[in-house]
Amino acid sequence: MIVTAKIGAIEFAGNEVRVTVIKTGGKLPRVLEVQARTAVYEAEDDRFTAMVHALDEALDALRVHPATYVLCVPSAFTIVRSLTIPFKGVNRVAKAVPFEIEPHLAFPLEELLLDHITIAEIDGNTEVLAVGARRKHLEEQLAILEAAGVEPELAAVDAAGLTALWQATQKNSRGLRAVLHVREKGAVLAVMFNNALAYFRHLQSGVDQITQNPVAVAQEVQNTLRAFMAKWHGGGDISTLSITGLEMRADEMQVFEEITGCAVDTINVIRLLKGAEAALTRANETGGCNRWEAAIGVGYSAAGGGMAFNLMRENQQINGVARSVVAHLMFSACLALLFLLGCAWYYHEGRLRNEAVIEQTRNEIAMIEEEIELMAAEGLGNDVEFAVFSDPPLLDVLQEIAQRMPEDKVTITEIRVAQPGARSAWIDIAGSTSSAADFEAAFEELKKSDMFALADETNIRLQGERTTFRVRAFRTQEELSDAQS
Known part of the structure; x- marks a missing residue:
């Protein structure tokens, strides 16, 4: 492996x-x-x-x-x-x-x-x-x-x-095969038996000697192969010789074939x-x-x-x-495999959790869609007050009042907002001032607001040096006469 x-x-x-x-x-x-x-x-x-x-x-x-x-x-x-x-x-x-x-x-x-x-x-x-x-x-x-x-x-x-x-x-x-590995200085002649290395020998002849005198090198290869076969007990003959590391000419290959008696190829x-x-x-x-x-x-x-x-x-x-290097590499590979398995398990569990959340969200969305469809089919009913949906936010109302009736002119002591559907005024504003003229100026400024409409009737009382007042404001879409009745 x-x-x-x-x-x-x-x-x-x-x-x-x-x-x-x-x-x-x-x-x-x-x-x-x-x-x-x-x-x-x-x-x-x-x-x-x-x-x-x-x-x-x-x-x-x-x-x-x-x-x-x-x-x-x-x-x-x-x-x-x-x-x-x-x-x-x-x-x-x-x-x-x-x-x-x-x-x-x-x-x-x-x-x-x-x-x-x-x-x-x-x-x-x-x-x-x-x-x-x-x-x-x-x-x-x-x-x-x-x-x-x-x-x-x-x-x-x-x-x-x-x-x-x-x-x-x-x-x-299968069988006996020879291969000559040509190197810069020297060569190696090896013999294979099936998948096992049966023999090898270092030759002094390198690439220069092979190209300059192929006959001498081929004879040395032949003598080495004969010496091997003389001691070999496995039977068979060496019929092929591969040469690696050198691009040989056709005439050089022919020399090796004639001397060794083997079919020669290069790779x-x-x-x-x-x-x-x-x-x-x-x-x-x-x-x-x-x-x-x-x-x-x-x-x-x-x-x-x-x-x-x-x-x-x-x-x-x-x-x-395989020796120790294979054991070392196998151990490293096992650690890497355990790490990958851990990552795979982590992502698998995360995927399952995400799928559960997705399914739960889908169910909730389906329920909301069913409620919307049901409300659309049945309608809101005659008893639902629509005014609340068009009222401005309370903070906007307070900001509008504060800008129209600044504290240097009047002192506001009470602001009362009525619930939707009430027959009374939408907003009651109560306060006091030290000058009736300041109140009149603030009241005129408040009447300019587009957020609500004011009744002309204003409750004003004199208490010593201060004047108290109560102002009623209505929604702009309401008829003052209906609200005042």
């Missing part, structure tokens, strides 16, 4: 640092970004600092931040052995591999970081491909990563990454990856000679794309094909 995640892969090629970020989850990974920086230094003692600085620059230039990092180890630094273990069982085979490979080493086993994959179980035996790297070489690269603040989850061989990426582009995955894998062309263009990079495919393939393998060697396995004390 291929985990969906953003993975960063780092490869050290001489003094150059290459960083690529891919997104896995599909049949082929999607390339999100590539960055390359070259370490510049004068003395060899400054190489470590320069490599760390170059890696920092490449990481800082990334616009996409991956969930985890993996390290791509050059196959030139590895030791490869095909082993036949005389029994089956995952745990038993894993314990036997170090003892089986030790006689082939020219140095102590403790100096080797080792991993293996099972090729097939044949006649009660287990065919195993063991891959190891000198601890010193790998620890140098891990020290650069640590100094840059990067903790890789996996260290895999470029041969496995290149072959896994090529395998994902193939329709036929440029990076052109088949989504996002690769855009990522290369943004970084002003080229995609020839498998410059980026190795790191991309290692990241793809780490996510479950197959052939995931992990030379850090001994230190991490982990098991399984």
